[in-house]
Amino acid sequence: MNSHLKAALALIVTIFFAALVIVLAKVSLERISPFTFNWLQILVALVFLTLYTFLWKKEPFPRTLTPVQWFYPVAIGLANFTLVRYLFLAGLEHLPVTTHAYLVNFVGLVTMILSIFIMQERPFLIQALGCIVALSGLTVYFEQLPAPEEMNGIFLVSAGVFFLALTNNLIRRFMVYHPQALSPVMLSTIAIWIGGMPLVVWGISEDGLHFNHSLYDWIVILANGIIGLALTLIVFNQVLKVLRSYEASILASTGIVFVGVLAIPIAGETLSSNKIIGIAILLTGILLTQFKIPLHSLLNGFKR
Numbered sequence: 001m002n003s004h005l006k007a008a009l010a011l012i013v014t015i016f017f018a019a020l021v022i023v024l025a026k027v028s029l030e031r032i033s034p035f036t037f038n039w040l041q042i043l044v045a046l047v048f049l050t051l052y053t054f055l056w057k058k059e060p061f062p063r064t065l066t067p068v069q070w071f072y073p074v075a076i077g078l079a080n081f082t083l084v085r086y087l088f089l090a091g092l093e094h095l096p097v098t099t100h101a102y103l104v105n106f107v108g109l110v111t112m113i114l115s116i117f118i119m120q121e122r123p124f125l126i127q128a129l130g131c132i133v134a135l136s137g138l139t140v141y142f143e144q145l146p147a148p149e150e151m152n153g154i155f156l157v158s159a160g161v162f163f164l165a166l167t168n169n170l171i172r173r174f175m176v177y178h179p180q181a182l183s184p185v186m187l188s189t190i191a192i193w194i195g196g197m198p199l200v201v202w203g204i205s206e207d208g209l210h211f212n213h214s215l216y217d218w219i220v221i222l223a224n225g226i227i228g229l230a231l232t233l234i235v236f237n238q239v240l241k242v243l244r245s246y247e248a249s250i251l252a253s254t255g256i257v258f259v260g261v262l263a264i265p266i267a268g269e270t271l272s273s274n275k276i277i278g279i280a281i282l283l284t285g286i287l288l289t290q291f292k293i294p295l296h297s298l299l300n301g302f303k304r
Contacts (some may be wrong), residue, residue, distance in 0.1 A: 007239040011251050019258035021099070021223040023266045026097040028220045032213060037221065039203030042081060043198040044225025049189040052230070059186050069181045071193075072174040076187070077195025080167045086199070087228075089093030094153030101142055101259035102279070103157045103291075108250030109134055110165035110288070116247050118169040119176070126288055134253075134285025141278025146292035165249065171237055172245035184237035188230070246271045253286050262300050 029037060053059050092100045109131050115121045174187065182190070213221070239248050256279055263269040271279075 003242050007064045007248075007249055010235055011239050011243075011248060012254055014232055015252050015255045016258050018228050018232050019255045020262055021220065021228045022101065022255075023097055023259055025224055025228075025264070026092060026100075026267050027216045029089070029093055029294045030178045032217060034086065034093050034235030036203065036207055037224075038086050038089045040221045041205075041225040042085065042192065043200045043203075044222055045229035046200065048194050048226050048230045049185070049234075051190055053056045053185050053189040057183075057185055059183060060250075062182060062190075065181060069174075069178050070160050071269065072170055072178070073182070073190040074194050075189055076167050076170050076174075077193070079163045079170070079190055079195070080233075081195030082199060083163045084160045084167065086162070087156045091153040091155075091157035091160065094216040095150055095157070096269055097263045099141075099260060100153070100157060101161035101256050101263075102275075102282070103154060104161060105253070106253075107164045107168070108246060108248075110161055111168045111249040114169050114245035115172070115244065116167050116186045117164075119173055121244050121246070130285040130288025132285070133288060134282045137251070137278045137285065140281055141275055168240075168248075168249050172240045172248075175237070175240050179241070183240070187232055188233040188237055192229075192233070209222060219278075228278045234278065250286050253282065256282060 013197075014129055021155075025037065088104065091103075095103075112127070112131055171187070174181075175184075190232075236252075237250060243251070260279060266269070
């Protein structure tokens with residue numbers, strides 16, 4: 001098994017478990033505000049990553065980073081934890097979990113577009129075609145215009161998608177141009193300290209340290225912090241050593257399938273025919289983006 005396939009499989013398995021805890025979070029958000037849930041899961045991920053990095057992995061704190069190298073964990077932390085996590089959870093409060101997951105999975109396509117400018121990684125023609133096909137699935141997925149309340153959720157999630165796509169490209173750029181400066185684990189730990197700690201401090205000041213959440217909700221918060229944030233971030237940063245940023249992000253779009261299936265028994269949601277067709281179109285576009293066929297090879301194939 002080559003490194004590319006190993007990275008792809010590791011990411012898909014991680015996305016499955018991340019989809020599971022996202023569906024569970026939808027149920028908990030009926031009792032916990034997005035703000036409280038967000039800073040609690042970030043606190044869990046922060047503690048987990050800190051213990052894992054310094055006690056388990058025994059990695060020393062970096063002391064020789066240049067200002068340019070410091071820019072990356074700072075920007076990644078603020079974009080991914082200060083902005084993205086709150087925007088996604090706030091959007092989830094206004095949207096069905098399947099719709100939320102469908103919109104989040106467009107991060108791969110936005111990542112592809114941004115990678116052209118940030119990484120100069122231009123997709124092949126068939127990959128660009130796959131991007132268009134996947135986008136067309138959006139019009140099929142929504143049978144009618146979303147209600148005003150859902151429009152608020154769509155706006156919040158769309159803003160989160162942009163900042164997450166930006167984060168993906170910054171991580172990829174750091175791994176390509178500064179591979180020895182920080183390990184994927186250390187990059188994740190520093191980023192969550194920088195971007196997550198302000199939200200944790202704000203959360204403690206607003207909510208205090210007295211909580212009456214149920215055991216179920218605490219399990220969901222722990223699962224989202226450890227699996228949905230910490231482990232997903234570690235795996236994603238690791239696979240970006242092998243995969244391009246848009247390849248990893250579009251592979252992560254398999255989460256729409258996992259969420260759609262898991263939401264039926266857990267959140268009591270259903271998938272209408274138009275949603276199933278829209279998902280199928282999205283997956284077709286995702287499949288096309290995995291082919292790396294130069295234009296001249298494609299034309300030669302048609303000539304034969």
